[in-house]
Amino acid sequence: MQAILIPQFVLKILYQSFVALLAVLALPFAVHAQANFRPGYIVALKGDTLRGSVDYGSGNRSAHECRFRADNAAAIEKLLPNQLQGYGFPHDRFYQSRRVPAQNPAADTTSERLFLEVLVQGPASLYYLSDINSGNHYYFRSGNSPVQPLVQLSETVTINGSKYTRKNPLFRIALAEAFQACPAVHSKVSELPFASSSLIRIFQQYNACVGGSQIVSAVANAKQRSYFLLEAVAGAQASSLRFDGEIPMKNTPISGGIRPVVGLALQQYLPVWANRFGVRIELLYQTQQYSNEFFAPSAYAYAAYQEVRIKFDQLRVPVLFRYMPLNGRFQPFIEAGVSVAFALNSSNEYRYRAQPTSTYSPWRPILESPRGSEESVLAGLGASALLPNKRHLTAEFRAERTNGFSEAVAITTIINRAYLLLSYDLIKSR
Incomplete structure (x- = not known):
């Protein structure tokens, strides 16, 4: 046998x-890989909101362009960050056009305007950008100040002849300065992990502390x-x-x-x-x-x-x-x-x-x-x-x-x- x-x-x-x-x-x-349209809206530069269908992109594409059509029969418009205030999807993600500095400001002072996903919007706002090549990036804005990156760098140090890698939490320095108006939240920054859920939570706590109204995206709630x-x-x-x-x-x-x-x-x-x-x-x-x-x-x-x-x-x-x-x-x-x-x-x-x-x-x-x-x-x-x-x-x-x-x-x-x-x-x- x-x-x-x-x-x-x-x-x-x-x-x-x-x-x-x-x-x-x-x-x-695959048929709709470049056209995953869902009900959405765009916000024009003058503040008008237009509803229709928006391409539900991800990563680099959602940050660099918005593809919009007023209805299924309309032509697709490709709109750039300098043409809109933002765009979004009801009860889901929404993006704002913001000028973003380089991730490593010590080495590069250039900047560009991108659509950033809004996680928390209020007196202090938190933004997110997913890049398939360089990973996840977080940005924040306090009041009407320019958008700043939240960065944690990995550094190699030599101690007694041996090399070690350590984290340099530069984001804590930036947030400690931004959150001075609320001592209860300011005191938590020194131990803050560089993680989505932790960042979202502390921004919510700060906005509640200073008494400003805030909006937390549905996606941010899910991430927590x-x-x-x-x-x-x-x-x-x-x-x-x-x-x-x-x-x-x-x-x-x-x-x-x-x-x-x-x-x-x-x-x-x-x-x-x-x-x-x-x-x-x-x-x-x-x-x-x-x-x-x-x-x-x-x-x-x-x-x-x-x-x-x-x-x-x-x-x-x-x-x-x-x-x-x-x-x-x-x-x-x-x-x-x-x-x-x-x-x-x-x-x-x-x-x-x-x-x-x-x-x-x-x-x-x-x-x-x-x-x-x-x-x-x-x-x-x-x-x-x-x-x-x-x-x-x-x-x-x-x-x-x-x-x-x-x-x-x-x-x-x-x-x-x-x-x-x-x-x-x-x-x-x-």
Whole structure:
């Protein structure tokens, strides 16, 4: 009896299926990749507000231009920061045109006018700019003063001949000067972390302290807190088992074929870099069956055919860290993590027949006491699409390597798995 499938062939099929599914998910977004229009508005230089549809860009594009059309039949206007006071989306992001100095003012005194995302607007205003090349930038404005950057530099210092990297929180100096009108807030600046949620919170506290009215964007409120999504997970996994050590079937790949996987996932979005990081924990149920017959020239001091069959059901608990580099309705991601699996039931056995006989020996255990748990490392990539019903559909390809089920000192087991998984939100996204 031969292996069910060649592992490389299985991996190729799963990879091709994943690419095809990803293409299907991406198709409606690729068509509108340069025209993701949503209900929005622009504020003209004279202060007039015009409503229509605005391209929901991100990063550099949203900072350098606003694409607007009055209605679906109208021509698209490309408006620059010197042509508008700002633009926005109801109950979502809004941007203001501001002249921004260089991020490193000690080395560069140039400036340019950009659309900055407003996080907090009031007596002291906080702005945000995401740049795919240089990361996240924060700016502030106190009263009617010019916009200033909030900067934390990394410096290399030498102490006793050894080099160290340390943070130089220049942003604290700027905020300490700006917040002098409120001693209660001013005293907190010296320990202020350089993080979105901390900056938003202290600007809100200062504005409340000095008694001015303020506006906090919906996105800023979202950035201050983490939130969870519960998802249903279903898919397939292909695996390959290999024994090593003092055992006749060592170094012989044993295929597990393709088997279903089902479960639940809880994902927490963290308020780091606009919720681009997430922690994910899953509870997956999967069943596996391995079988193979192979020829062992001198396994028992004589040539013999050996047949192996292994079955087990598992509850697997992966814990993953996910990074999503882009915001929007279509989000590619990469992830990595660890997993532990618990065997609900298992069996591992083999039999053999000596050449040239045709009679098999009775089935007997390969390992008398297999380990009841299994640990692994895993990594994956995929993409998530936000559907019109405010739920995400996610496709993912994942690879995993485990330590198998052997506790014997002289025998090791290694299992490699490849997954193709689909996830669907059970609750609506915010």
